[in-house]
Amino acid sequence: MIEFHLDPSSGVATYLQLVQQVQQALQLGLLEPGDRLPTAQQVVASLAINPNTVLKAYRDLERAGLVRARPGLGTFVVGQLPRTDPAAQAKFRRSMGVWLRSARDAGLTAEEIEAIYRTSFRDCFAEGVA
Amino acid sequence: MTAAIEAVAAGKRYGRRWALRDCTLSVPAGRVVGLVGPNGAGKTTLMHLAVGLLRPSEGSIHVLGDVPDGDPAWLAKIGFLAQESPAYARLTVGQHLQMGEWLNPGWDSDFAGARVAALGLDGDQRAGTLSGGQRAQLALTLAVAKRPELLLLDEPVASLDPLARREFLQTLMEVVAATGLTVLLSSHLIADLERVCDHLVLLVAGRVALTGDVDDLLSSHHLLTGPRRDISSLPADQHAIEASHTERQTSVLVRTNQPILDPSWTVTPVTLDDLVLAYMRQARDGHPQAPTMAVAR
Numbered sequence: 001m002i003e004f005h006l007d008p009s010s011g012v013a014t015y016l017q018l019v020q021q022v023q024q025a026l027q028l029g030l031l032e033p034g035d036r037l038p039t040a041q042q043v044v045a046s047l048a049i050n051p052n053t054v055l056k057a058y059r060d061l062e063r064a065g066l067v068r069a070r071p072g073l074g075t076f077v078v079g080q081l082p083r084t085d086p087a088a089q090a091k092f093r094r095s096m097g098v099w100l101r102s103a104r105d106a107g108l109t110a111e112e113i114e115a116i117y118r119t120s121f122r123d124c125f126a127e128g129v130a
Numbered sequence: 131m132t133a134a135i136e137a138v139a140a141g142k143r144y145g146r147r148w149a150l151r152d153c154t155l156s157v158p159a160g161r162v163v164g165l166v167g168p169n170g171a172g173k174t175t176l177m178h179l180a181v182g183l184l185r186p187s188e189g190s191i192h193v194l195g196d197v198p199d200g201d202p203a204w205l206a207k208i209g210f211l212a213q214e215s216p217a218y219a220r221l222t223v224g225q226h227l228q229m230g231e232w233l234n235p236g237w238d239s240d241f242a243g244a245r246v247a248a249l250g251l252d253g254d255q256r257a258g259t260l261s262g263g264q265r266a267q268l269a270l271t272l273a274v275a276k277r278p279e280l281l282l283l284d285e286p287v288a289s290l291d292p293l294a295r296r297e298f299l300q301t302l303m304e305v306v307a308a309t310g311l312t313v314l315l316s317s318h319l320i321a322d323l324e325r326v327c328d329h330l331v332l333l334v335a336g337r338v339a340l341t342g343d344v345d346d347l348l349s350s351h352h353l354l355t356g357p358r359r360d361i362s363s364l365p366a367d368q369h370a371i372e373a374s375h376t377e378r379q380t381s382v383l384v385r386t387n388q389p390i391l392d393p394s395w396t397v398t399p400v401t402l403d404d405l406v407l408a409y410m411r412q413a414r415d416g417h418p419q420a421p422t423m424a425v426a427r
Contacts, residue, residue, distance in 0.1 A: 051307035
């Protein structure tokens with residue numbers, strides 16, 4: 001069973017935060033097919049959030065084929081997300097390291113580099129947010 | 131979408147002063163709706179109109195399909211928790227429950243008993259000696275145990291400490307999860323509302339300045355920052371809610387359903403707090419202006 005937590009200052013809608021946490025748990029192998037998600041009542045009782053928010057998140061996950069609601073039993077993980085391949089992870093970390101060092105050597109400050117990264121990151125994934 | 135509360139051009143006047151004017155709004159059924167607005171916006175007046183404690187001076191209000199007129203069958207469907215969670219100081223917790231049972235035909239004594247036990251309240255304790263948080267929880271228990279279809283809460287957590295506030299909202303959300311009742315909740319604590327509400331109504335000077343599903347409101351507003359520019363140059367599908375300019379930089383809160391494509395903007399998501407404040411200022415000050423040349427360098 002996973003436990004949800006919220007970042008109220010993130011500006012990310014609460015239901016999306018729940019969806020993302022389930023997705024991350026799947027990617028990291030913390031959740032596997034057959035595992036049960038906490039009930040809406042349990043999430044509501046621990047986070048003091050609106051039950052419709054939890055149901056909306058679970059519906060989104062169901063539509064994505066990751067979970068299935070079994071009436072009277074709960075919501076269960078049925079799908080899997082590809083776990084990030086360790087070799088791919090290492091490869092992109094290396095190229096990111098190259099990029100970061102070249103930016104630093106060009107005289108950019110840590111803050112400037114972070115700003116470039118953040119802006120590019122947001123542009124790249126803008127369609128998911130808007 | 132059926133409406134639990136439907137107000138059309140409703141107004142309430144005290145002498146020459148209007149407490150609420152030209153208020154047209156719809157509160158969807160089955161939702162938890164946050165009612166926000168500056169002090170004096172008419173939130174309490176609106177709630178009192180909705181429960182029949184006041185009659186509108188003009189316009190109309192319908193609640194659960196009827197005009198609020200004190201009809202007992204209609205009143206049985208309404209739960210109302212007034213500001214400061216009033217309780218009878220000299221009556222015990224148990225006597226409050228007893229009174230609730232006598233006065234309400236649909237009283238759920240199992241729920242009330244279980245709730246009081248879960249809260250750890252002593253049935254023999256007088257309400258006057260309860261802490262603020264306990265009194266609020268008792269009042270909420272009473273309002274919910276009558277099994278209303280619509281629950282109105284007027285700033286229920288305003289005077290509570292953060293822990294009591296969180297516990298009160300947890301109780302409320304558990305009840306909503308179990309029963310699916312409609313809730314209208316007024317508060318100044320937007321961060322709380324962001325957690326518990328799925329719909330928002332912002333009232334400014336008796337008028338609805340902003341309304342919609344919280345998720346839609348958050349996903350359709352963005353804060354753009356970038357080099358100073360005239361905001362009248364924004365694309366037609368981006369509506370500026372609020373803009374500020376420094377010598378070099380322009381920040382603008384926009385509403386749009388389209389992705390922001392202009393690469394010169396840094397796009398930041400907004401919180402409900404940012405949104406509500408921006409719309410309050412907009413309602414007070416009018417629409418954002420193009421930067422005036424007087425502030426140019």
